[in-house]
Amino acid sequence: MNRLSILFAALLLAGCAPEESSTPSTKTALPEGVEFVEQVASQAGKTVIPYHKYTLSNGLTLILHEDHSDPLVHVDVTYHVGSAREEVGKSGFAHFFEHMMFQGSENVADEQHFKLITEAGGTMNGTTNSDRTNYYQTVPANQLEKVLWLESDRMGYLLDAVTQEKFEVQRETVKNERGQRIDNRPYGRLYERVAAALYPDGHPYSWPVIGYMEDLNRVDVNDLKAFFLRWYGPNNATLTIGGDIDIEEALVLVERYFGAIPRGPEVAKPKKAPASLEEDRYISMEDNVHLPLIHISFPTVRIRHEDEAPLDVLSFILGSGKTSLLYKNLVKSQMAVQAQASHPCQELACTFNLLALPHPASGKSLADMETVIRATLDEFEKRGVQDDDLTKAKAQMEAGFVFGLQSVSGKVSQLASNETFTGNPNYIEEDIARYNNVTKADVMRVYRQYIKGNHAVIMSVVPNGQADMVAKKDTYTQGKRKGIDSVKLVKEEDLKLRRAEADFDRSVIPTAGANRPVDVPEMWRNEMANGIKVLGTQSTETPTTSLLLKIPAGHYYTSPQKAGMASLLAQMLSESTSKRSAEEMTKALEMLGSRVSVYADNHYINVSINTLSKHLDATMDLVAEKLFEPALLPDEFERRRSNAIQSIKNNKKNASYLASTAYRQLLHDDNIAALPGGGTEQTLAEMSVDDVKAFYEQHFLPAKAQLIVVSELDQKALEPHLTSLAKWEGKGPELAIELPVPAVEAGTIYLVNKEDAAQSAIRIGKRSLTYDVTGEFYKAYLMNFPLGGAFNSRINLNLREDKGYTYGARSFFDGDLLSGNYTASAEVRADVTDKSIVEFMEEIRNYADNGITAEELAFMRNAINQKDALRYETPRAKLGFLAKILEYDLDPNFVEKRTEIVKSISADEINSLAKKHLNPDDMIMVVVGDAETLKPQLEALGYKVVNYDV
Template sequence: MKKWSIALVIACLGACEQASTPIQENILPSGVKFIEEVKAQSGKTVIPYKKYTLDNGLTVILHQDNSDPLVHVDMTYHVGSGREEIGKSGFAHFFEHMMFQGSENVEDEQHFKLVTEAGGTMNGTTNSDRTNYFQTVPANQFEKMLWLEADRMGFLVDAVTQEKFEVQRETVKNERGQRVDNRPYGRLNERVSEALYPAGHPYSWPVIGYMEDLNRVNVNDLKAFFLKWYGPNNATLTIGGDIDEQEALSLVNKYFGTIPRGPEVAMPEKPTVTVAEDRYISMEDNVHLPLIYMSYPTVSIRHEDEAPLDVLSSILGGGKTSLFYKNLVKNQLAVQASVSHPCAELACTFNLFALPHPASGKTLADIEKVIRDTLVEFEERGVEDDDLTKVKASMEASYVFGLQSVAGKVSTLASNETFKGNPNYIAQDIARYANVTKADVMRVFKQYIKGQHGVIMSVIPKGKTELIAAEDNFTPPLRSAGVLSKTSSEELVIRKAKDNFDRSVIPTSGANKAVEVPKMWQKTLANGIKVLGTQSIETPTTTLLLKIPAGHYYSDKEKAGVVSLLASALNESTTERSAEEMSNALQKLGSSVSISAGNQYLNVNVSTLTKNLDATLLLVNEKLLKPAFIESEFARNKSNAIQGIINNKKDAGYLASTAYRQLLQADNIASISSQGSEESIKSISLDDIKAFYQQQVKPFDSQLIVVSDLQEKALSKSLDVFSAWQGKGEKLSLVLAEPDTQTGVIYLVNKDEAAQSAIRIGKRSITQDITGEYYKSYLMNFALGGAFNSRINLNLREDKGYTYGARSYFSADKFSGNYTASAEVRADATDKSIVEFVKEIQAYHDNGITDEELSFMRNAINQKDALKYETPRAKLGFLAQILEHDLTADFVKQRANIVETITKEEINALAKKHLNIADMFMVVVGDAKTLKPQLEALGYQVVNYDI
C-alpha cells in the first residue's frame, strides 16, 4: 500500500492548542503581507500555522510548537527534474549538491560545518517536481539557519566556480554509480520511464539525470538554470518549532526581503499519457533473480481517482492479505511481489512487479500470466468491507504518528503549499480516502487497468534471455548526442540584493536551551520482564520495543540464521489464526508489529494508536505464545532466505560487509550475519526452529521499553497481557577469539565489471562502553571520519570526487568491536582512494587533532540534546540504552562532561593507540582482473578472497 507521503498528516486532538504571540497586521514588517491564520481545533485534524508573503514573492509559513527546544527550517523550491530541458537533465539534482558548496558569504563546506557544530541535522532532496533543503537545530541556532538559507538563495551564482562544478559533477557521477549503475535492478525505473512517457515528457528522464548531459554543459548553463527557478517567488519557507513568531517574521524579512524576484515561471502542462499497445522491453543485469515490472499510466497527484487507485493497489499487492501474496508469494511462485501507485505532480503510475522463485521453474512470461489472471480474479472478487476499513485505519494511524516530529509537520505544510497553494489541505486529503466506495475502486480498475496497455519490463541475469516475458517490441527514441555547451557568462542576468547590514557576519547564538531528560519509571513484571517507560503526551500513541535474550549469538555457527527464520515464523500463522487473518486484524487496527533477529536479542517492535493498545497487545501475545510453526510456511521462508542471500551477492556493499565480517572474526558465530549463510540456512529444519523457540524465547530477563501517552498505572494494566508467559532461557556464554587475519594485506573480492569498488579498511578493536575508552574513541574519530566535514570525507568526496561519501567509525557490542573506514568509490579511482585513506588515517595517528577540530567536536556533540528525545521513537532508543546497560539518566551528564573536558593530549593518545594503519587489513570489492595489478602496484600483497 502507498505510504501516505503526500501529507504526513497531523491529527491535532484535544489539548493541542498552541500558545502564540499574535502578530497584528498593522505591525508587520514593511514588505510583509499577512495571508491567513489556521488555528488548532479540538477534535479536528489540522496543523496550526500563519502564512505570509514578502514583496519579492517568497511564501512564509510559521508553525509554533514549544514542546521541544528545537526548530525545523524547510526551504522548498518548486523545481525538480520535470522543469529541465531535453539534453540538460540532472540540473535540479545537481543544484541539490551545489547549494551546500558555499555562497558569497558562506565559505566552501561551511554550511555543513555550521549545522553540525550547532548540534543539528540537515539534508536536501530532489524529485521530479520540487527540491527542498532542511535543517533541524536547537532553537538558539535559528537565526543562523535563516542566514545560511538566504545566502544560497540570493548570493550563490557568483560563488559557483568551474572548480566546484567539476568536483560536484564527479560527486553526482559517484552517487549515480552507487545508487543506480552498481546496484542490482538499479536502472529499472529509468528504463521504464523512457518507455512509458513520450520523448520530451518531463518524466521521461531520471531525476539524477544522464551523465552525458552533465558532461556536455558548462558552469554557465547551471547558473542560468538557477537564475530561472530559484528565486523567492518560486519558493516556500516553512518554519516550525520553538519560535517567537514576531521575531521569526522580522528575521525572515531581514535576510530574505531584499532578495530580488526571479522571472515568473509557469508549471509544465499535464500531458495525457497513453500507451496504444503493450510495450515490452528487457535488460540484462548483474542479478540472480529475474524480475517482471508492469507499469500503467493513470492520473496525477490529488486527482479524484488517486485515492481509489491507492485502495486498488492495496487489495492487489499490499501485504499478506493481498491477492498478489496469495497467488505469487504464498505458493512460492515468487520470492517477492507487490503493487504500488506512486503519484507525482504531472502523472501517476500503477506498478505491479514480481521476482520469480527459481524453484518454481516459471519464466517471466508465466508470471505475467499469473498477474493477468489475478486481475481477472479481482474483478470477480470485488471489493470487500475490510479492504476499505484497513486503508482508513492505516490513514488515521499515519496522520496521528505524523504529529510526533516538528519536521513531519513542517514538511506537510510545505508540500501542501507548494503543490496546492494551501498548507491547510489535510482535511481534503482525509476526505478523499474516507469517501472512497467499493464502486469507486471497481470503476478505476475498469478505467485505468482492465484492458489497458502499459510497459512490461523484464530484468534478467546476463545471458538468460530465454527468461524474458516477451520479445522487445519497443525502443525509445534515441536521445540527442548534443554538443558541448558554449553558454557564456555574458548571457546571464544576475540579480543582486541591496542590504543595510553586513551579510558576511555570521549571526551569533544565544545560550542553548536546557533539555530535560525524559522522566522514567521502572518495574519488573512477575515473569521477569524488566520494564522501562516514559510518558509522551504529544500524540495518543504507544510505541514498544520488547528485547528477548534470544538473538543470533545464542545459536550455533552451523545453524546461523535460525533466529532469523524463527522471527519469520513468529510473523506467520498462530494456532488461533492464519497469517492472513493476523495481518488483517493488525491492519484494521492501524497497528504495526514486526519481529526481527539481532545479535543479542530477538526484537519485537510495536506501534499503535493508544486506543487500540490492548487489542494490539493481545495479538502480540498470541504471536509470541502460540506460533503455529507450519511446515509450508517454514519451507517458503527458508527458500526465500536462501534466494535473498544469493541475490545479495550481486551487491558490492553486501560482498564487502560479508568478507570484512569474516576477516574480523575467527571461525565463530559472529563471523556470519544474523541472516545466516546459504549453507547454514540449508541445514536448518523446522525442528531446529521449534527447539530454539522452546529453549530461548522466554520472558525472564527480557527488556520492555515503552513510550506512551498513558501514565504508568494504566500502561502497567495493559502489560498484564504478558502474565501467562513464563520461563527462563539459557544464559549466553560467548568468547569471540581474535582471528589470524593478515594485516597490511588487501583481500580482493571479485565483482565483474563493477562501476564502483567497495572499500573497507580496519581491524578488531575495543568492546562497547558508555562512558569509557570506547566512547572517548568515538570522540577521537569524529574529526577524522565521524562527520560530513571530517578529513576523510572532505578529501575523498569534496576534494577528489572519488566517492559519494566516505567515513570511519568504531562499532562494538559487549563481546567484540572494530574500527572501520569505508566508502564506495569510482572503479577507476580505487587505488587512489586507498592511498588517500591511508594518508589521512596515518596523519591523524601521527599528528592528532587540531584545536579547531577539538572545538568543533565539542560543540557538535554537546548541542545535540534538543534532537535526542523529540519523538517517541527517539525516546525509545534512549531508554533502551539505559535498560540494556543498567544506567541511570545521569549518564547523559557524564558524557557531556567527558566531551567538555577531554584534552587534546588524551585524544591524540587514543589516535596513536587505535589508528596504527599497520595493524589494519583491507577488503576491496570490484573487478578483480582490472584492480589486482593496480593494487599490487601500490606495494600491497593482494589476496583473492571468496565468500
C-alpha cells in the same frame, strides 16, 4: 507518492474543518514588506497542524508553525523545481543544484554550511525529485537565526561563489552517486528504463532525476547558473519554519535575511501530462542480478486527481501485504519471492505498478509471472471490493497520518509540500475527505477505466547472458533522444544576473544565544515477576503508544552450524498462530492500523509495536497470540527458508553486502560472529522447522527480557495493558560465547571479485574496543569525529569533495559488550580504487601521527554537546534512548557524564587515543570490485593481495 502511507485521520477528523482566521493575531506586528495571508489554529479533539502564513514583497511564501514541546526548530526551503523543469539535453540540473547549494555562497565558505550546522548540534540534507527540491535543517532552537542566514545566502548570494572548479568536483560526486545508487546496484536502472518507454521523448518525466551523465558532461557552469537564475527565485520558494519559535521574532528574522533578495522570473504551474500508450510496450535489460524481475506499469492520472485515492486503495487490495491478492497468488504459493503493487503519484502523472520476482524452485518464468499477474487482475474484478478492504486501507491511513505528526520535521514537511503543490498548507483536510469518501464503486470504476484492457510498459530484468528469460521479446526500442544534438549552451554574457543588496553586513555569522534547556525524559521503572525489566516514559504529543520488547534470543545464541536460526524464528513469528492464519493476523492488525514487526540482531529478538492508544488492548492481545501461540507450520517455514536463501544469493550481487560479509568473516574467527545474522546458504539449507521449534522452546522466554515503552499514557494507566506479557513464564540459557581476535595478516588486501563493477566497495580496519558509555570507547568516538565521523571530516572532504572519488566516505568505532571494531569505508569509482586506498591510509596515518587541531577540537565539542535537543524528540528517539539505558544498566545521569567528558577531554588525550587505535599497519583491507583489473593495481601499492570468496 502513495498517499495511503501518510494521510488520513478517519473518524478523528471526518467532517471537521480547523478554525481559520482572516486576520493575524492582534499582538503580531508585521515587519515592512511582510503580508499576512491566513492563520489556521488548533482545536481540542482535532488533529491539525496549526500555522501562520505570510508572503514577502519579493514573492517568498512563509509558513510558521509554533510548537514548544521540544527546544528545537526545523527549517525547510522548498523550491518548486525538479527534474521536470529541465530542458532536453540538460538533464540532472535540479539534482546537481542540490549538491552545489552546499558548496558555499558569497558569505559562506566552501563546506562551511555543513560545518556550521554540525557544530550547532543539528542535522541537514537536501532532496530532489521530479517536481521539487528542498533543503532542510533541524537544529537547537537557539540556532534559528544562523540557519536563516545560511539559507538566505544561498538563495540570494550563491552565483558568485559557483566556480567551474566546484562544478567539476560536484559533477564527479554526482557520477559517484549514480554509480553507487543506480549503476552498481541490482535492478538500479529499472525505473529509468521504464520511464523512458512510458513517456514520449521530451516529456519531463522521460529522463531520470539524477540525469544522464552525457548531459552533465556536455554542459558547463554557465548552463548551471542560468538554471538557477530561472528557477531559484524567492517567488518560486516556500520557507517553512516549525518548532520552538516566537512568531514575531521569526517574522523579523525572515524579513531581515530574505527580504532584500530580488524576485526571479515568473513561474507558471506546469501542465499536467499523464502518459498514454496505444499498445503494450515490452522492454528488457540484462543486469548483474541473481533473480529475474518483471515490472508492469500502467499510466493513470496525476497527483490529487479525483481518481488518485481509489487507485491507491486498489493498489492496497492487489499488492500490499499478506492480505493482498498478489501475495496469495504468487508469494504464499512460492511461485515468487516477492510480489507487490503500488500507485506512485507525481505532480504531472501517476503510474500503477505491479512487480514480481519468480522463485527459482517454482520453475516459473517471467512469462508465467505475467500470466498470473493478469489472472489476479481478472480475479479481482470477479471478487470485487469487500467491506474490509476499505476499512483496512483507511485504518492504515489514519495511523500513518498520526505517526507522521510525531516530529516537527514531519509537520513542517507536510505544510511545505501542501503549499508548494496546492497553495494551501491546510490541504490535508481535502486529502482526508477524498480518501474517506472512497467507495467500492469508485475502486471498481478506476480498475475498469485505467487497468482493465489498458496498455502498459512491461519490463523484464534478467541475469547477464540470459536474454531468453524475458517475458516477451522487446516490442519497443528507445530511439536516440531528439534535440540533444542542437542543445544551445549558455555563454557568460547571456546570464541575467540578479543581485541582492542587504542593509547590513552579511559576512558576519549570527551568534547563537545560550542553548535552551533540554530535559532528559522522566522515566519510570518496573520489573515483572517473570523477569521482564520495564522502562517507560510518557509522551503526550500524539495519541499513540510505542513499545519495544527485547528477548535475549538473538544471533549469538545459535551455533555456527545454525546461523540464521534467530532470524528465521523472528520471521516465523509473523506467520500463522494456532488460532489464525498469517493473513487473518495481518488483517486483524490492519483493521486497527497497528504495526508489529519482529526482527533479530546479535543479542535479541526484537518486537516493535506501534499503535494508536485507543487500540492498545486489542493490539497487545494480537501480539501475545503471535509470540506465545505461533503455529510454526512446515510449509510456512519452507517458504521463509527458501526465500532467505534466494535473498542471500541476490545480495551477493551487491558490492556493499559482499564487502561487509567478507570484512565480518575476517574480523572474527570460526565463530557465530563471523557469520551473517541471516545465515548462509549452507546453514539455512540444513535447517529444519524442528530446529526452529526447539530454539523457540529453549530461548524464547521472558527472564532477562526488556520492555521499553513510550506512550501518551502514564505508568498507572499503561501497566494494566501489559498483563498478557506478565503471564509469560520461563528462563532461557545464559549466553556463553567468546569472540577471540583472529590471526589475520595485517597490511593485506582481501580482494572479492565482482565482474565489471562500476564502483569498488572498500572496508579498512581491525578489531578494537568493546562498547562502553563513558569510557575509552566513547572517548575514541570523540577522537574519530573530525577524522571520519562527520560530513566535513578529513576523510570525506578528501575523497568526496577534493578528489571526487566517492559519494561519501567515513570511519567509525562500532561495538557491543563482546567485541568491537574500527572501520573506514566507502564506495569509490572503480578507476580510482588504488588511489582511494592511498588517501584513506594517509589520512588515518597523518591523524595518528600529528593529532587533532585546536579548531577540530572546538568543532567536536560544540557538535556533540549541542545535539541533546534532537536526541529525545520523537517516541522512536525516546525508545532508542531508553533501550540503551536498560540494556547497559545505566543511570540516566550518564548524559551529564558524557557532556562533562566532551567539555574536558584534552587534545593530548585525543592524540594519545589516536596513536593507540589508528595504526594503519595493524589494519586489513577488503576490496570488492573487478578482480582481474584491480589486482595488479593494488599489488603495485606494495600490499599483499589475496583473492577472497564470500
